[in-house]
Amino acid sequence: MTEYSKIYNPLNTFKIKGLGEKTLDKLRSMGIETLYDLIYYFPRAYEDRTNFKDIINLRQDEYAVVKGRIVGIENRKLGYRKNITKARVSDPTGFLEVVWFNMPHLKYSLKVGEEYIFIGNIKRGYNFQMVSPEYKRVEEEKEFKGEILPIYGLTKSMKQSTLRKLIEGALNNYEGYFKENIPAEILKEYRIMERERALREIHFPKSTKGAEGAKNRFAVEELLVLQMGIQEKRYLGDIANKEQYKLQDNKHLVKRFLEGLHFQLTGAQKRVVTEIYRDLNQGRITNRLIQGDVGSGKTMVAMIVLLYMVENSYQGVMMAPTEILAVQHYLSIGRIFEKMGIRTALLTGSVKGKAKEKLLEEIKDGQVDIVIGTHSLIEDNVEFHKLGLIVIDEQHRFGVVQRKKLREKGVLANLLVMSATPIPRSLALSIYGDLDVSVIDELPPGRKPIKTKWIDNEPDLEKAYTFIEKQLAKGRQAYFVAPLIEESEKMATKSATELHREIEERFGNYKVGILHGRMRNSEKDEIMGEFKENNIQIMVSTTVIEVGVNVPNATVMVISSAERFGLSALHQLRGRIGRGEHASYCFLLSNTENDSSKSRLRVMEETTDGFEIAEEDLRLRKSGEIFGTKQSGVSDLKFVDIVHDVKTIKMVRDLSKEYLKENLGRIENIYLKEDIKRKFMNIENN
Template sequence: LGAGKTVVAVVAMLAAIQAGYQAALMAPTEVLAEQHYKKLVAWFNLLHLPVELLTGSTKVAKRREIHSQLETGELPVLVGTHALIQEAVNFHKLGLVVIDEQHRFGVQQRAKLQQKGESPHFLAMTATPIPRTLALTLHGDLDVSQIDELPPGRQPIQTTTLTGRQRKKAYDLIRREIVQGRQVYVVLPLVEESEKLDVKSAVEEHQKLAEKVFPEFKIGLLHGRMTSVEKDQTISAFRDNQTQILVSTTVVEVGVDVPNATVMLIENAERFGLSQLHQLRGRVGRGVHRSYCLLMRGAGSTDATERLKVLEQSQDGFFIAEMDMRLRGPGQVLGTKQSGLPDFALASLVEDQEVLELARGAAFRVMEKDESLNSWPLLRRELEWRYQKMMGGSILN
């Protein structure tokens, strides 16, 4: 969370370009892709290296220009969303693929981008701290590095769980921070009122805060149903301090970087997983000022108190992810079933780390002896069957 993943990607990209290859960076949302693009342009322009951005919103003429520059090799770096894996996108010599928040993409999508080059090097990045056992299972074929330090000058974020009765306390803190020139996020779980779950919709919350609670401040609204242009306008207005409060659904969890924001108020915090809450909390505390994360608990959610306590007590994403996995199970931690995560009949990712390490070691030794697996026909057959099942019928080569 602001710990310097982008810098690592840039160093790898420069190494690829220096060796005569092209590099591609794929991010899950347009907001995030654009943020990466702006950072890369600022750095690479100094080295006179062109960078382009390709997303669903890219105009047809611009898209054609990018396609042709990629094929001739005059464009060394391309940033984008899953628009990068469309058939029309052909690289001259792709040497490095970087995927950000890679668990947000399906196995096939990641493979498609890698197939655009001849065995390009692969760097996966995520701000989601993944427990070691889960990392071994998901990324068993990768070398995993963890950046577990914060940049110098960062202060720990003060995290507090509140109930509805203590709402005034939260609003007082928000008012105090804005008067001092800071900004605030208010995050909600759903976009529209669902009859089953009494969740405040972002639209209503925005109206309530703007009319009744903070009429003296400017308040922005960000949710998943908006077009990417509307989202960008809203985020830019917040980044430039034209709005002091940003009411948002979880669209904000990845990639929005506003160092001036010091308060994160999360409504119905019990509805989020711990890892997700930790990521949301990482949107504040990016500047030099003291920051606060307020976890607002919904009525009748007493069992959630234990879970939320973990966040009050720890700022360590890996510890939090480990606890999250113990409490909710591995499939839930990543928030996606398409992560290719196996269902084990007997093994437990929480308890069986040693066995997992042994299995991984054995797999590497097998591959060293015979990469084709011809010496182990049963193992080969099982692997081919599992691979096809996972990849929707693709043949393992």
């Protein structure tokens, strides 16, 4: 086992030809520090030099190797100090034009009538053309290696040939350290390539089929390390907590609460509540992600379960990402629960001094049934009497560490995490492999779809403003959102302060407020209170209103410089309207020429389905760091396409569960166990 652990040792402890201090510095700048990092620095593409083609069979944009005879060659001037060398090449099937720029000496070194091998990319003009290829005389063919060369992502200081030699040297010397880390039964059942062979095939494939087999193997391996680690913790947790508690299943308060509602729960809400009840009544620790689009009624589900736990002698917590949202939850939930004899308290950064000390004592003594708050809830001095349920709202705003700290405060670690940012099923399976996933895929009856229009010119903007004026005249309210607080010299983007001045001037008959992140919480609360009461008709804001603010009378959302927002943010902002009985309208202002931005804006016009938007967002932005708090960037899954490989992700997740069940939670393969330990050590340290 000691030898296997060496793969994680620093590179300077290994003997590899060409690995000096300068090269080590270059590798470090590429994130390569250990032997594992070097061997697992996989190619981003390949040059296939085995692809010998007759000229007649060439295709546009393919990388090909052509054997042909030069029948003519000439130099032409293109302008001052610029020239082009063109060779006409033939084989028995046709002709190919071969071109080099600013290399006039080739006219004299290449011989008309001689046969050559040309290696390069094929382009199509009037005829097929190969631009700036490598070449060899056929007489030298024995020196030409028809091979598939790896192409790596590099910094400017590193050469492809240097990295190839380093990896080849590392494999030659230390390949034996990389023991098989996929259990034998999984290798056999799913016909997966063995690790040592796969490492050779991924870097120096003998065929494209070999490279594909290696890619598939490493896709399964990285998912297995991720999922087996997640599922092991879940399995052992379930065993340890099995029948740890029995609820009396009191539901009198829940029944009273539901009877007092002026509407019926949707079928989806009832289904999710039933799923949670089933967990709780089996004495199983609930660990569940509740997904639902904006306005689908996730908070109502959370309220029912919180009420249920309080009625069965436990405390509950709801953590929100912002003070505005925490206050909103407190005012709406607290008001209803207080009437039922349940004490609800608010704990945020604004609660200080003796008031905070008194509240903390009451929470510890069990005088408070439900605590609603922000990050303040995870402070060390917050202790609970008998915490049985944690609800985390807007899960994507919190990291793994915050979630863990809050769970450690509970007698029972029952956890519901809610997300109004719809997550594609494939990503949910990857990120939340330790959570059961419940989806609220129904909107409450009476909710009307929001109409969305992308505006890219002044005449249409003027029409939109006229339309908005009519909405305001009917007593409705509007949001205007800008991406910045103040004007920036670097970005030609309308700021919130500038937009506020413009809107005040344009809609002079109405009161216009402004809201942004630099304001004190008390100021924000006061302004949002005024807006909710319709004392302010137009709210100019930054994305501080993206999460949670609920004003049913607001029916218009105008997003300035909409190209600066991701799809997820646009969808969240749009979700601030359409929360009442009136038809709602969203206007996206942008005259962008960027193709990616145009794609996003078209998607917003075409659909209000959050899950469809999430899939498209994932395609455009990539999946983000699986275990981090980042919501964009390159995924730490190298071989798994999070959008298209749902079957592989589900397969590995299911086989991980099955393996642990059969082995009573033990991971028998010691090499896989070591890789999991390293993976999760990195996660917890980040």
